[in-house]
Amino acid sequence: MNEPLLELDGVDKTYRFFKxxxxxxxxxxxxxxGFVGPNGAGKSTTIRIAMGMIRQDRGTVRVLGQPxxxxxxxxxxxxxFVSEDMRLHAGLTLDWHxxxxxxxxxxxxxxxxxxxxxxxxxxxxxxxxxxSHGERVKATLLLVLARRPRLLLLDExxxxxxxxxxxxxxxxxxxxxxxxxxxxxxxxxxxxxxxQISDYITFIDRGCIxxxxxxxxxxxxWRRLHLDVPPGATLPELRGVVExxxxxxxAVVTTRAYSPEIDAVYERAGARVADxxxxxxxxxxxxxxxxxxxxxxx
Amino acid sequence: MNxxxxxxxxxxxxxxxxxxxxxxxxxxxxxxxxxxxxxxxxYVGGVSLICxxxxxxxxxxxxxxxxxxxxxVLLFILSxxxxxxxxxxxxxxxxxxxxxxxxxxxxxxxxxxxxxxAIPDGILPFLITVLVYLLMYYCVLLGVAxxxxxxxxxxxxxxxxxxSVNFLIPLLLSRPSVYTHxxxxxxxxxxxxxxxxxxxxxxxxxxxxxxxxVRSRTADxx
Numbered sequence: 001m002n003e004p005l006l007e008l009d010g011v012d013k014t015y016r017f018f019k020x021x022x023x024x025x026x027x028x029x030x031x032x033x034g035f036v037g038p039n040g041a042g043k044s045t046t047i048r049i050a051m052g053m054i055r056q057d058r059g060t061v062r063v064l065g066q067p068x069x070x071x072x073x074x075x076x077x078x079x080x081f082v083s084e085d086m087r088l089h090a091g092l093t094l095d096w097h098x099x100x101x102x103x104x105x106x107x108x109x110x111x112x113x114x115x116x117x118x119x120x121x122x123x124x125x126x127x128x129x130x131x132s133h134g135e136r137v138k139a140t141l142l143l144v145l146a147r148r149p150r151l152l153l154l155d156e157x158x159x160x161x162x163x164x165x166x167x168x169x170x171x172x173x174x175x176x177x178x179x180x181x182x183x184x185x186x187x188x189x190x191x192x193x194x195x196q197i198s199d200y201i202t203f204i205d206r207g208c209i210x211x212x213x214x215x216x217x218x219x220x221x222w223r224r225l226h227l228d229v230p231p232g233a234t235l236p237e238l239r240g241v242v243e244x245x246x247x248x249x250x251a252v253v254t255t256r257a258y259s260p261e262i263d264a265v266y267e268r269a270g271a272r273v274a275d276x277x278x279x280x281x282x283x284x285x286x287x288x289x290x291x292x293x294x295x296x297x298x
Numbered sequence: 299m300n301x302x303x304x305x306x307x308x309x310x311x312x313x314x315x316x317x318x319x320x321x322x323x324x325x326x327x328x329x330x331x332x333x334x335x336x337x338x339x340x341y342v343g344g345v346s347l348i349c350x351x352x353x354x355x356x357x358x359x360x361x362x363x364x365x366x367x368x369x370x371v372l373l374f375i376l377s378x379x380x381x382x383x384x385x386x387x388x389x390x391x392x393x394x395x396x397x398x399x400x401x402x403x404x405x406x407x408x409x410x411x412x413x414x415x416a417i418p419d420g421i422l423p424f425l426i427t428v429l430v431y432l433l434m435y436y437c438v439l440l441g442v443a444x445x446x447x448x449x450x451x452x453x454x455x456x457x458x459x460x461x462s463v464n465f466l467i468p469l470l471l472s473r474p475s476v477y478t479h480x481x482x483x484x485x486x487x488x489x490x491x492x493x494x495x496x497x498x499x500x501x502x503x504x505x506x507x508x509x510x511x512v513r514s515r516t517a518d519x520x
Contacts, residue, residue, distance in 0.1 A: 048520060053376050055517035073381040081377040087370040089314065100310060104303050104378055140374070 002028045005151045005183045006050060011059035013045060020045050020207040030180035034194030035187040036285055037204035043187040047155045051081055064151060080144035084156035088128045094139050095124035105147045113146035134165035152184040158193050170197050191282040203288050210292040222284045223258035226275040227251040233270030238262060242291035254287050303380050304388045311362050311392035319396050322354035326404040334415030348463060355436040356456055358396050363443040373520055383514040390510060397436050405429050420482030423491050424470055430498045431466055435459040437502030441509030
């Protein structure tokens with residue numbers, strides 16, 4: 001097994017009104033992990049703990065083999081961090097920022113930076129305060145990508161971007177992991193973006209990791225079944241079913257562990273399987289979160 | 299890489315405040331230059347010098363520490379290969395250079411002006427005590443701004459700092475040791491003035507050391 005670029009184990013962080021509990025994450029080279037959760041779920045806190053900006057109360061964090069926060073300065077040489085609320089110096093130009101960052105990172109790739117300027121249609125002499133939100137995100141991403149970091153930690157980078165800017169940013173990110181020494185942790189509450197670029201997905205809600213797997217496992221396993229249940233028939237309780245809603249003869253069953261055998265089990269119980277629908281990542285995310293919340297209450 | 303990045307951060311902050319520092323220095327030197335012209339000019343020049351140093355103090359701390367945090371530029375800086383302790387060290391060093399540099403120049407200019415003008419040398423210990431007080435005020439404000447994100451605390455320190463200068467001056471002038479020697483031909487460094495200066499220096503250093511100690515051990519930086 002490869003040494004992970006990012007590894008969190010049993011990480012706790014308690015605030016007055018929020019608690020991050022037993023967070024465990026593992027990200028290997030070549031992977032893009034979508035880190036999905038509602039607002040306030042703990043995505044930013046988790047990523048900032050990985051960056052050493054917030055100190056965990058318990059648990060271990062290792063990034064690029066370095067313990068965090070103790071060796072954050074060493075680890076951050078090869079981490080690119082972009083956050084939706086990160087800002088550059090408003091009164092200075094992009095060119096100034098490029099010179100500043102390149103003076104810190106010996107591996108700064110000037111020709112790649114020039115390519116990114118072209119692709120993102122950015123003008124280096126423009127002051128940061130004159131940039132639109134989308135341009136500012138792209139400028140920040142340029143400053144990160146031109147360093148050629150091995151690990152990208154991206155905290156909601158596509159929030160507030162128009163569709164074209166989002167496409168440009170996501171395309172660039174997918175380009176980055178063509179080099180299989182690199183990895184990306186990409187947090188978002190926009191499941192479309194995550195579905196587009198991630199090969200692994202972790203769901204977080206209310207400070208707890210609720211599910212984590214590769215994207216295909218999620219998309220293959222989750223199904224919504226529409227059943228016709230005649231009077232007198234009773235639906236059996238099956239493993240993997242997270243929700244059953246009934247209205248008269250109609251029942252809608254959501255399962256996380258679909259196989260064709262499930263259809264046969266329901267048919268034997270007297271129900272008719274009218275339809276089996278694949279679920280989008282957004283539907284899977286919502287169903288997963290709601291199921292987890294009900295389980296916690298129970 | 300790390301010592302060089304600390305240096306880069308210091309240079310970055312100095313670049314950002316270059317116009318504030320240059321204009322304050324120029325304004326302070328003009329204020330000192332007009333002081334020997336007449337009694338009224340000495341008063342106007344003295345008040346202008348104090349105001350210039352106070353404005354430099356507040357502007358520096360607000361723009362490089364408080365605003366950086368409020369504008370979320372801190373996230374960008376902390377994403378660079380630097381520990382939080384090194385960040386605090388760089389921030390305090392750049393601020394110290396940006397303030398203490400002009401402060402030293404202006405203090406030396408005051409000494410030179412007193413030595414070369416008709417203004418009696420006896421006033422010098424009083425002026426130096428006031429200037430060191432402004433240095434202490436700066437250290438305390440910087441320390442509080444580094445440690446606390448609360449605008450209320452910043453406002454409290456600024457208010458107390460500004461008002462206290464108005465009390466300090468008459469308080470010092472009412473001291474017989476200052477009052478007696480202020481018009482004399484020679485600067486007389488009495489024991490109580492030296493003690494006040496020593497307390498001011500100690501308080502300033504203590505504020506900076508405490509701020510560095512507390513902030514570099516802060517668990518959550520953002």
